[in-house]
Amino acid sequence: MVFYFSATGNSAYAARRIADTLDDRTVDIARALREDDMTFTLEPGETVGFVMPTYFFGIPVILHAFLYALQFVTRERHYTYLVLTCGGKTGAAGDMFAGIMRDNEYLLSAYYSVVMPDNYILRYDAPSQEETQRLLRAADRELDEICGDIRIRMNGNCDRHRGPVPGLLTKIAYPFYKRGRKTEKFRVSDACIGCGQCEKLCPCEAIKLENGRPKWIEDQCVLCLACINRCPQKAIQYGKSTLRHGRYQNPEA
Ligand SMILES: Cc1cc2nc3c(=O)[nH]c(=O)nc-3n(C[C@H](O)[C@H](O)[C@H](O)COP(=O)(O)O)c2cc1C
CATH class of the missing domain: 3.40.50 (Rossmann fold)
Structure with a gap:
């Protein structure tokens, strides 16, 4: 197993x-x-x-x-x-x-x-x-x-x-x-179309859509970055650095 x-x-x-x-x-x-x-x-x-x-x-x-x-x-x-x-x-x-x-x-x-x-x-x-x-x-x-x-x-x-x-x-x-990870730095840009993929893909049920936009639940989030890496619109950012960075997901994901 x-x-x-x-x-x-x-x-x-x-x-x-x-x-x-x-x-x-x-x-x-x-x-x-x-x-x-x-x-x-x-x-x-x-x-x-x-x-x-x-x-x-x-x-x-x-x-x-x-x-x-x-x-x-x-x-x-x-x-x-x-x-x-x-x-x-x-x-x-x-x-x-x-x-x-x-x-x-x-x-x-x-x-x-x-x-x-x-x-x-x-x-x-x-x-x-x-x-x-x-x-x-x-x-x-x-x-x-x-x-x-x-x-x-x-x-x-x-x-x-x-x-x-x-x-x-x-x-x-x-x-x-373990103690310092924060969800407050997640932001959603106008590119978000409210498709809900982030909510669906989050392995920890740490995202809920509110008025068509993702909201992060800090206690549940393990900072796995599935949401930001796998958003089809690249609409999620975290702080400033992700504006400059590409996104990754395994080609077989
Ligand atoms: C929050 C976070 C912290 C990470 N820290 C490390 C690390 O300490 N050392 C490392 O080699 N890779 C680190 N990584 C990279 C991941 O371990 C690596 O890309 C992993 O294969 C991702 O697996 P997944 O695609 O199954 O989620 C980190 C990734 C994340 C999201």
């Missing part, structure tokens, strides 16, 4: 590729939370994977709630792995996830990461089409290697993209995300 959380499609793509290669099934974490469908029956010998983006060298906050509510029906200990998708560096996100798993009495067997196009357009410009294709081809190779490791039930920290001083990166950056 491969659980995934994804905003712009990279992690969904990675989860599907892993599941297809290993003849496994995928579960959308956001949908499971929405439908309050959190008990999963595992087959004997089935592996359990988690695929998600890296946020501020940590994990999306929605995962804390998910792991807390998750229940497995099983009689055995299953091989369990994490695959972080990232734009370049994960810091100690894998250790963070392993810690939260331990707090919920699960054991993470191995963790990995894979570099994919960066969707953090609040800071970086979106990659060009050529760069996106190059990154996705390299990601496929990394994912195939990860599948090879999962097949032989590799154990331990196998994250190749932690960067220098990973613990420090996470310690400094993650609190800005």
